[in-house]
Amino acid sequence: MYPPPPTLPRAALNACAAASALPAPKSSRGPMIRACLPPPAPAILALRALLLLALVLGASLAGNQARAGESPDLRAAIAALAKGSFAETEKRIAALTALGDARAVPALEALAGGDLYRRKADGAVFIVSGASGGYRLTDPLTLQDAGTAGRREVKKIRVNNRLRRAIRAALGALTLSASDPARRLAAAEAILKARDKEAVETLDRALARETVAEVAAALQAARAAAVLASDRSAEEKSAAINVLAARGDREAMAIVASIAATEDQALAGQATAALARMERSQALWDVARNIWYGLSLGSVLLLAAIGLAITFGVMGVINMAHGEMVMLGAYTAFMVQGLFGALVPGQIDYALVVALPAAFLVTGLVGIAIERGVIRFLHARPLETLLATWGVSLILQQGVRTLFGPTNREVGTPSFMSGAFELGQLTITYNRLWILVFSLALFAALIAAMKKTRFGLTIRAVTQNRRMAASMGIRTPLVDALTFGLGSGIAGIAGVALSQIDNVSPNLGQSYIIDSFMVVVFGGVGNLWGTLLGAMSLGIANKFLEPFAGAVLAKILVLVFLILFIQKRPRGLFALKGRAVEA
Amino acid sequence: MTRRFFTHGMTRGGWVFLALLAAAGLLIPLLNLALPESHPLHMPTYAVTLSGKYLTYALLALALDLVWGYCGILSLGHAAFFALGGYAMGMYLMRQIGPRGVYGDPLLPDFMVFLDWQELPWYWLGFDLFPVALAMALVVPGVLAFVFGWFAFRARVGGVYLSIITQAMTYALLLAFFRNDMGFGGNNGLTDFKEILGFDLQSDATRAGLFAASALALGLAFVLCVAITSSRLGKVLIAVRDAESRTRFLGYRVEHYKLFVWTVSAMLAGLAGALYVPQVGIINPGEFAPANSIEAVIWVAIGGRGTLVGPILGAGLVNFAKSWFTAALPELWLFALGALFIAVTLFLPRGLVGSLPRLWAKATGTRSKAPPDARAKAPAAAE
Numbered sequence: 001m002y003p004p005p006p007t008l009p010r011a012a013l014n015a016c017a018a019a020s021a022l023p024a025p026k027s028s029r030g031p032m033i034r035a036c037l038p039p040p041a042p043a044i045l046a047l048r049a050l051l052l053l054a055l056v057l058g059a060s061l062a063g064n065q066a067r068a069g070e071s072p073d074l075r076a077a078i079a080a081l082a083k084g085s086f087a088e089t090e091k092r093i094a095a096l097t098a099l100g101d102a103r104a105v106p107a108l109e110a111l112a113g114g115d116l117y118r119r120k121a122d123g124a125v126f127i128v129s130g131a132s133g134g135y136r137l138t139d140p141l142t143l144q145d146a147g148t149a150g151r152r153e154v155k156k157i158r159v160n161n162r163l164r165r166a167i168r169a170a171l172g173a174l175t176l177s178a179s180d181p182a183r184r185l186a187a188a189e190a191i192l193k194a195r196d197k198e199a200v201e202t203l204d205r206a207l208a209r210e211t212v213a214e215v216a217a218a219l220q221a222a223r224a225a226a227v228l229a230s231d232r233s234a235e236e237k238s239a240a241i242n243v244l245a246a247r248g249d250r251e252a253m254a255i256v257a258s259i260a261a262t263e264d265q266a267l268a269g270q271a272t273a274a275l276a277r278m279e280r281s282q283a284l285w286d287v288a289r290n291i292w293y294g295l296s297l298g299s300v301l302l303l304a305a306i307g308l309a310i311t312f313g314v315m316g317v318i319n320m321a322h323g324e325m326v327m328l329g330a331y332t333a334f335m336v337q338g339l340f341g342a343l344v345p346g347q348i349d350y351a352l353v354v355a356l357p358a359a360f361l362v363t364g365l366v367g368i369a370i371e372r373g374v375i376r377f378l379h380a381r382p383l384e385t386l387l388a389t390w391g392v393s394l395i396l397q398q399g400v401r402t403l404f405g406p407t408n409r410e411v412g413t414p415s416f417m418s419g420a421f422e423l424g425q426l427t428i429t430y431n432r433l434w435i436l437v438f439s440l441a442l443f444a445a446l447i448a449a450m451k452k453t454r455f456g457l458t459i460r461a462v463t464q465n466r467r468m469a470a471s472m473g474i475r476t477p478l479v480d481a482l483t484f485g486l487g488s489g490i491a492g493i494a495g496v497a498l499s500q501i502d503n504v505s506p507n508l509g510q511s512y513i514i515d516s517f518m519v520v521v522f523g524g525v526g527n528l529w530g531t532l533l534g535a536m537s538l539g540i541a542n543k544f545l546e547p548f549a550g551a552v553l554a555k556i557l558v559l560v561f562l563i564l565f566i567q568k569r570p571r572g573l574f575a576l577k578g579r580a581v582e583a
Numbered sequence: 584m585t586r587r588f589f590t591h592g593m594t595r596g597g598w599v600f601l602a603l604l605a606a607a608g609l610l611i612p613l614l615n616l617a618l619p620e621s622h623p624l625h626m627p628t629y630a631v632t633l634s635g636k637y638l639t640y641a642l643l644a645l646a647l648d649l650v651w652g653y654c655g656i657l658s659l660g661h662a663a664f665f666a667l668g669g670y671a672m673g674m675y676l677m678r679q680i681g682p683r684g685v686y687g688d689p690l691l692p693d694f695m696v697f698l699d700w701q702e703l704p705w706y707w708l709g710f711d712l713f714p715v716a717l718a719m720a721l722v723v724p725g726v727l728a729f730v731f732g733w734f735a736f737r738a739r740v741g742g743v744y745l746s747i748i749t750q751a752m753t754y755a756l757l758l759a760f761f762r763n764d765m766g767f768g769g770n771n772g773l774t775d776f777k778e779i780l781g782f783d784l785q786s787d788a789t790r791a792g793l794f795a796a797s798a799l800a801l802g803l804a805f806v807l808c809v810a811i812t813s814s815r816l817g818k819v820l821i822a823v824r825d826a827e828s829r830t831r832f833l834g835y836r837v838e839h840y841k842l843f844v845w846t847v848s849a850m851l852a853g854l855a856g857a858l859y860v861p862q863v864g865i866i867n868p869g870e871f872a873p874a875n876s877i878e879a880v881i882w883v884a885i886g887g888r889g890t891l892v893g894p895i896l897g898a899g900l901v902n903f904a905k906s907w908f909t910a911a912l913p914e915l916w917l918f919a920l921g922a923l924f925i926a927v928t929l930f931l932p933r934g935l936v937g938s939l940p941r942l943w944a945k946a947t948g949t950r951s952k953a954p955p956d957a958r959a960k961a962p963a964a965a966e
Binding site for chain 1: 657731734735737738739740741742743744746747748750751752754755758759761762873874877880881884914916917918920921922923924925927928929932
């Protein structure tokens with residue numbers, strides 16, 4: 001199955017290391033990493049170690065289920081492990097397995113590790129970890145702390161190698177026969193990683209029962225790994241290599257690579273060839289991964305820049321307060337969530353949906369106020385709008401800092417945005433996918449508003465020829481205010497989305513302002529499609545450079561490229577065509 | 584040229600400023616060094632250093648005014664030249680520490696020992712000599728500005744686009760200097776300086792001397808800027824600012840003029856940075872922050888661009904206000920600065936020095952001897 005950890009704290013550390021290697025920043029909210037953070041007392045560590053092991057095994061004990069209720073049968077079955085000879089214990093393990101309840105996993109795990117003890121006073125069974133002056137007891141079912149006991153008060157339940165094998169098989173059977181396919185899948189993946197040669201029969205039995213194709217594939221791969229680790233025939237091993245080659249991920253590559261290094265000529269040759277094939281496909285997947293990450297970064301850039309494409313691109317206002325509009329949008333999401341928590345508890349998923357129009361309204365109104373109060377006096381002096389809006393941004397930043405404090409605020413992730421799924425060998429997190437979809441939808445809506453509505457028509461008319469538009473009866477001051485409001489409102493909506501992947505702090509906007517300007521200038525001022533293409537290509541370029549140059553150097557290279565690009569095409573990718581010399 | 588300098592260049596305000604600066608450059612060190620601490624007129628050393636810092640900021644503002652006020656190039660990257668000059672001086676000061684560092688390495692600065700570097704990178708060679716470091720403080724920003732301007736002005740990148748790529752430049756440098764492998768101390772920058780030219784940096788006399796040096800540098804730079812702006816070349820610069828295409832059609836090579844003044848300005852900014860670092864005792868990548876460049880622009884705007892004296896005044900006033908606010912009402916400083924930005928752009932587009940004579944004339948009802956229109960006029964926007 002998987003190697004029984006020698007001591008529980010080390011298992012906890014391993015699990016922590018594995019957990020912290022997970023992608024996606026928001027995963028830090030999950031129970032696994034949180035469990036790793038505080039300085040661990042040995043007992044609590046052991047408790048967490050068990051929790052984590054259980055999680056790895058696919059038995060999600062962290063939820064309500066573990067504490068939901070006592071199962072007298074299960075408790076009795078576990079207590080029964082403490083009595084009788086080895087042979088009897090083996091039967092009782094089988095009986096426990098027959099209950100088919102994954103909550104027995106921690107107890108079996110502790111038994112295999114020699115950490116399951118019987119209290120002499122009442123015969124109750126506990127998971128025990130060493131503490132100074134005595135033992136710390138943990139209830140094997142609820143995993144709650146059950147106090148301490150002196151060294152004389154408890155007795156270790158002894159196991160031999162035969163029993164350990166039985167326990168391993170039982171553990172495998174327990175998780176592999178779980179009713180939830182996700183748990184079975186996790187169990188199969190865990191066995192694959194463990195490369196346990198003893199697991200072949202267990203896996204064969206599980207394969208015979210398996211109905212879900214995805215789980216069956218994982219079981220096949222796990223079986224192949226087990227076969228390769230065992231001393232079975234060359235034909236079986238050769239077939240196993242083919243199974244793993246078809247799977248083709250990094251785990252499979254590591255296993256095949258270890259076979260390629262063995263002395264068996266025929267098998268090693270086959271493994272080497274398979275490895276080469278896998279490396280080629282892996283390279284393709286790497287490209288796909290970079291493209292996905294690039295699109296993901298591009299969608300963030302697009303979100304950050306799309307409002308600026310209106311205020312700067314269309315209106316020509318060098319809007320340094322744009323980042324603060326994004327920031328205000330994120331804070332609106334925070335406020336709406338707080339209100340939701342107070343008014344309709346339990347519906348927090350919808351808070352983000354409500355926050356979108358709320359953020360549009362709030363930042364749109366702030367934008368209109370800025371336009372009316374400051375920018376309309378500066379129409380003839382675009383460079384000076386830079387200074388005035390920078391002043392506005394300082395005031396907004398300090399205002400938010402005074403109201404909400406300088407620390408980060410947390411905006412919760414709705415359930416439909418958490419988690420991830422696998423696409424081939426890509427792990428795609430839902431929040432990144434939603435942000436990509438959302439940014440494209442926002443872009444499409446904006447394009448439609450500009451091209452298909454009367455309001456969009458008047459915006460274009462005023463920016464193209466203000467005096468002519470005015471003489472045609474368009475109220476240009478009103479259109480100016482509404483356009484700026486539209487750009488600001490869209491920045492606010494972007495802020496709601498960005499609150500899902502970034503820290504909501506008064507400095508949120510600062511980190512986006514330079515990137516936003518780069519995207520708009522690169523794409524071509526005044527051209528929305530240019531902004532889309534600019535954001536995506538900058539995002540992808542950045543991610544393709546990162547493996548070679550590192551994150552910071554990649555960013556520097558992109559900036560240098562942009563500076564050079566502006567020399568070549570001073571008006572961006574898609575320049576508006578015109579005859580004016582000065583324009 | 585000399586005659587033009589006296590007839591057209593140096594206004595009465597200019598002479599007054601130079602006289603005041605000379606007086607301050609002599610008096611403040613005297614008040615600090617000659618008077619006993621108990622004397623009511625004694626100038627505490629921290630105030631001398633603070634004033635010296637303001638003077639270097641003023642020099643940066645002056646450099647910015649030369650390109651923005653007289654040539655219409657709004658640079659959002661002048662802090663980069665300032666910081667590069669500062670790093671050149673910081674490298675010299677690091678080398679002066681010698682074996683007195685924490686690790687006691689005779690050759691390598693502490694951070695290199697910490698990073699386990701074995702030898703000095705080639706670009707650190709020669710920085711143990713003061714003339715080399717001072718020359719580099721001018722040459723490095725100058726060369727960067729020349730190369731940057733060479734491409735940008737030939738491609739006729741102007742207006743907003745130029746502002747934004749200068750911002751990209753300083754941002755890229757900010758990121759680059761944060762990297763430890765650059766060999767400039769990474770996040771922490773260069774600090775823990777001991778002495779300059781053999782004088783202890785902590786002593787009152789050295790600090791007074793640095794103040795006097797800053798005053799001298801500012802005075803010389805001011806004279807240089809007046810000379811440039813009052814010469815024929817200066818007239819062409821103003822023509823470029825007000826009507827770039829027309830100037831080009833008249834046969835002037837606009838990009839050459841721009842490149843010249845841009846490079847000179849960057850070198851002045853580098854000099855300011857070189858004087859700044861020994862007085863504040865640290866240089867780190869934070870100095871590259873785009874916000875710093877924008878703040879420098881506001882000093883110029885508040886003082887009055889295209890007036891040379893104005894930006895110096897603006898830098899002094901804003902920084903004095905900043906020192907006062909951050910001590911007395913820290914949470915209000917950004918509100919005040921933001922409001923100042925807005926108020927100046929809306930109500931004082933010519934800045935204090937540009938607007939006051941006009942306001943004075945209005946108040947007294949007399950015709951003012953306001954500066955000629957071309958100079959006071961706000962630069963025509965490039966767009």
